[in-house]
Amino acid sequence: MSTLAATTSRRPQQRVTSLRAAKSEWIKLVSLRSSWITFAASVVAVIGLGVLISYFTNSHWSEMRPEERLRFDPVDRSLAGINLAQLAIGVLGVLVVTGEYSTGMIRSSLMSVPRRLPVLAGKAVVFAGSTFVLMLGSAFVAFLLGQQVLGTHGTTLDAPHALRAVIGVPLYLTVVALFAVGIGFIVRNTAGGIATLFGLLLVAPGLGQLLPTSWQPHVLPYLPSNAGAGVYSVRTDPGMLSTWSGFAVLCAWAVAALLVGAFLLRRRDA
Amino acid sequence: MIEARGLTKQYGDKVAVDGLSFTVRPGVVTGFLGPNGAGKSTTMRMILGLDRPSAGSVTVNGRHYAELSAPLHEVGALLEARAVHTSRSAYNHLRALAATHGISRRRVDEVIDLVGLTDVARKRAGGFSLGMGQRLGIATALLGDPPTVVLDEPVNGLDPEGIRWVRDLLKGLAAEGRTVFVSSHLMSEMALTAEHVIVVGRGRLIADTSVEEIIREASVNAVLVRSPDAAQLRAALAGPDVTVSSTEADVLQVTGLSAAQIGDTARGLDIALHELTPQRASLEEAFMTMTRDDVEYHGHLAGEAADTDAPALEGQGA
Numbered sequence: 001m002s003t004l005a006a007t008t009s010r011r012p013q014q015r016v017t018s019l020r021a022a023k024s025e026w027i028k029l030v031s032l033r034s035s036w037i038t039f040a041a042s043v044v045a046v047i048g049l050g051v052l053i054s055y056f057t058n059s060h061w062s063e064m065r066p067e068e069r070l071r072f073d074p075v076d077r078s079l080a081g082i083n084l085a086q087l088a089i090g091v092l093g094v095l096v097v098t099g100e101y102s103t104g105m106i107r108s109s110l111m112s113v114p115r116r117l118p119v120l121a122g123k124a125v126v127f128a129g130s131t132f133v134l135m136l137g138s139a140f141v142a143f144l145l146g147q148q149v150l151g152t153h154g155t156t157l158d159a160p161h162a163l164r165a166v167i168g169v170p171l172y173l174t175v176v177a178l179f180a181v182g183i184g185f186i187v188r189n190t191a192g193g194i195a196t197l198f199g200l201l202l203v204a205p206g207l208g209q210l211l212p213t214s215w216q217p218h219v220l221p222y223l224p225s226n227a228g229a230g231v232y233s234v235r236t237d238p239g240m241l242s243t244w245s246g247f248a249v250l251c252a253w254a255v256a257a258l259l260v261g262a263f264l265l266r267r268r269d270a
Numbered sequence: 271m272i273e274a275r276g277l278t279k280q281y282g283d284k285v286a287v288d289g290l291s292f293t294v295r296p297g298v299v300t301g302f303l304g305p306n307g308a309g310k311s312t313t314m315r316m317i318l319g320l321d322r323p324s325a326g327s328v329t330v331n332g333r334h335y336a337e338l339s340a341p342l343h344e345v346g347a348l349l350e351a352r353a354v355h356t357s358r359s360a361y362n363h364l365r366a367l368a369a370t371h372g373i374s375r376r377r378v379d380e381v382i383d384l385v386g387l388t389d390v391a392r393k394r395a396g397g398f399s400l401g402m403g404q405r406l407g408i409a410t411a412l413l414g415d416p417p418t419v420v421l422d423e424p425v426n427g428l429d430p431e432g433i434r435w436v437r438d439l440l441k442g443l444a445a446e447g448r449t450v451f452v453s454s455h456l457m458s459e460m461a462l463t464a465e466h467v468i469v470v471g472r473g474r475l476i477a478d479t480s481v482e483e484i485i486r487e488a489s490v491n492a493v494l495v496r497s498p499d500a501a502q503l504r505a506a507l508a509g510p511d512v513t514v515s516s517t518e519a520d521v522l523q524v525t526g527l528s529a530a531q532i533g534d535t536a537r538g539l540d541i542a543l544h545e546l547t548p549q550r551a552s553l554e555e556a557f558m559t560m561t562r563d564d565v566e567y568h569g570h571l572a573g574e575a576a577d578t579d580a581p582a583l584e585g586q587g588a
Binding site for chain 1 (some may be wrong): 283315318319320321322335336337338339340341342343347349351353355356357358359362363366367369370371372373410558581
């Protein structure tokens, strides 16, 4: 008791700021083992898978069919790990939010930041920022190692669109991270959040193929993963949006999810 | 100071809290009592800005919780449901919350030490026992050294030593002039801790009074007297508003006279007294009497159930 009494008067009263809320989110992110494991998995996915695919492309070059060789791009090969990495980043993005709801931590978070929005903003900034930095490094490593492994079939960063595609990897994954956080705040449940995210990212493009042919051009290019694919690819699929319009559409999905999430966070009982 | 005015919370058709108005004052421990399902936790969640009232309002030190610029320095809270990420250590949990207010690591160590969790502070909170979880919750509540603390069932899961520790802690906090608001469904625990109680049942206010007052109202004001000369004393005590009953030869049950009056009378007649005990109804009994009609979930005896069900069945007639 004396501890409390003695400290009552001299303790400085500091207010909550957005920066402090973000710092709190940083501590939360790095103090969970699952964050480290999942981030590590995404790094391994981008670098490991990129190198592995590049290696097999090189070693099985003679078996490649002519049309395959025509579609081959050394940059895209070395960055192929992004498809796996988005699973790790997406799951972690949802979990960063829903993990708080499933454990009740969200109540502590919202009691310490009762305006609530700084919690969402802090999570988004910290998680997206970490993703960008980590994936930027991973993409460069994957590219450089991949080109080494591709040997004579490899290229350099000076190749057309190569640098843009490499930087496109962290850009795409960062927006996926934001999209996942937004969905987490909307759904608030881990299983539901992950299902929603990957339903939109991975399942919707396949289902879209079943639409009437005349509808497809109005739907398929605007699905988040299709729209965002251009930014990390040298070769883009015909019928898809141009690189930066597509990226803008992906960003719009993420912004929409965050806005709805923010609205619901303010409105709903915790 | 916590002030609720017409506080109401509705979930669909169900009214969890129904027009509650009360004031929790600083300097004393105020108990918040009610059977399970009475709306205590919902009320506390509204105080802490987690749930939005359907009607009415509640303020802490004159302001809504959501408007507080440094809430941890104003109100410390422990909620009944755990509010800790199970995979994070107690230390990191507190450090993350402290960071929102720029509270130092030294203070984090201080509260960990205060609640006696120093040895396990670096371990996953998910592995904590219920009692350790409660201690971590109390550490969280005290982190910002707040003048107001709101605790939902703080002694839940604590061992007797822990219960006593919480009791002393709460009294100490109140003695320092803080506002202490503690919920419980155990009247006996509140009797030892609180000076003032707010009693609710089915979301409505049943009583807002001092513990003393409740005991006084509940007690039958009987005095138990044991004396070798019981018969002689009985005759001497007889009076218009006095009733005396006896179950044993040397025991009297007196109502209408205070223990002092009986003692004086006995001394005047030179009668020896072997016992002179004011009989008070226990707080538990008082509480049961008060909330009998407002208990959400009754345990029925077989006979009772049959009685109440029978007319309903006849009435249906289909």
